[in-house]
Amino acid sequence: MEVYADSAATTPVKPEVITKMMDIYETHYGNPSSIHSIGRDARKYLDESRRTVAKFFGVKPSEIIFTSGATESNNTAIKGIAYQQAHKGKHLITSKIEHHSVLHVFEQLEREGFEVTYLDVDTEGIVNLQQLREALREDTVLVSIMFVNNEIGTVQPMYDIDAIVAESNALLHVDAVQAVGHLPIDIQDFNIAALSITAHKFGGPKGAGVLYVKADTPVTYWQLGGEQETKRRAGTENVPQIVGLTEALTLANANLDDNNVHLMNLKNLFIVTLQERSVPFEINGSMTDSTGHIVNLYFPFIDVETMLTLLDLSGIYVSSGSACTAGSTTPSHVLAAMYENDDRAKHSVRFSFNELSTEQEIKYITMEIHKIYHKFKEEV
Ligand SMILES: Cc1ncc(COP(=O)(O)O)c(C=O)c1O
Structure with missing residues (x-):
């Protein structure tokens, strides 16, 4: 997929x-x-x-x-x-x-x-x-x-x-x-x-x-x-x-209203499914004062480059933050402004969706993250 x-x-x-x-x-x-x-x-x-x-x-x-x-x-x-x-x-x-x-x-x-x-x-x-x-x-x-x-x-x-x-x-x-x-x-x-x-x-x-x-x-x-x-x-x-x-x-x-409902549902599904799978993560940003199309997550167990590469190998295309800085190793200035923990940006991934994104896709992403988590847990 x-x-x-x-x-x-x-x-x-x-x-x-x-x-x-x-x-x-x-x-x-x-x-x-x-x-x-x-x-x-x-x-x-x-x-x-x-x-x-x-x-x-x-x-x-x-x-x-x-x-x-x-x-x-x-x-x-x-x-x-x-x-x-x-x-x-x-x-x-x-x-x-x-x-x-x-x-x-x-x-x-x-x-x-x-x-x-x-x-x-x-x-x-x-x-x-x-x-x-x-x-x-x-x-x-x-x-x-x-x-x-x-x-x-x-x-x-x-x-x-x-x-x-x-x-x-x-x-x-x-x-x-x-x-x-x-x-x-x-x-x-x-x-x-x-x-x-x-x-x-x-x-x-x-x-x-x-x-x-x-x-x-x-x-x-x-x-x-x-x-x-x-x-x-x-x-x-x-x-x-x-x-x-x-x-x-x-x-x-x-289709603004329908799209918003759809994207918010996907965002909730993403979070709930990751929780159900017991993957350790934290949300960067707000769950309430935010749009449905962006979900930025901190995964303490893996660095962002490794995560992006493994997701890419699974056919999941995401980024670490702004596309304009994705090619650079400078940690996100946004996360740096939000959190005192300098390390957080090096372990954070941005997932962003559009109205064509589906529940099936969300489930596939969470399944692959779950696999990556278990692989890393075993290796550590
Ligand atoms: C918030 C924000 N402002 C400005 C831009 C720049 O837009 P453009 O790619 O059209 O130059 C982007 C796109 O990356 C953006 O997300």
Whole structure:
């Protein structure tokens, strides 16, 4: 049996998405900036996608910028707001458990003379709200907090964060990459100034993302060239990918509740079955304030590299944490921020699922983990 359990890294592209994209590649291939009919035909699909994405988030089409993915969206929002607001203040706030496409940007800004406060998290991975209140100052211009963590699935108290930041001078950016398809996101419910998503985490293609920027938010846009995306992101729009992103977003939203119930059931089944099999483990993160699609587990009896290799040999594809750092030996910065035990990250595995994951797959994973545990118990 083969089990893909690395959906937080990327998801398979849905067949409906491929069909829509192929149609654009084959038939509506024009440059949406060309003024002849083939170009205008492609523009129709681009405009329609923008309207659909805007409607999904409850915002205006003009507030949607199509990008190459969340890394670009995060870079553009964070640097763009920080540079544009620098005359008002050079203090920025983020958390210690953000994705590297956020953290590395803040580190760069620090080198350029900004001051950054990195908020702590508790052992469930929840940002310390009191620390956020205390950290906000007159000269704080930007706060960036992720909605759902990509390694542990913890959902941040975004309404509280939003309300706290709204009382300050700062603007709020949200990396909502792992929230799409798991939480309803109506941006009108918040005061969010900018929000990033990427298509490949919810059944869309890689290399396609969105940056929402609230109207009149001061942002310095750095990519120069043509006048695409109303001069905010130069470069010919990738219409097939954008149409694919839009279709994937529509599908993810259509079945949100059913998918959530299904994924939560799988998560519970996973935990209960491991307990029944008497495998020693602990959950990294929260069982309640989390999405169903990510289960991060600490196995004290085995190191992560060995576990990943043995699972791979059993046809189970998982990772130790963020895919972007999976190739490196640096222990997870997320688990390091949550636990004092430095060793924990070296024994922790992230399993992540999508709506097509099945109970049978979960049972197979727990059976293989059980076998690995017994093999190691005997060898030790
Ligand atoms: C929370 C989070 N933010 C940002 C990214 C980066 O997205 P992309 O791969 O589209 O650049 C990812 C994906 O790894 C992610 O999980």
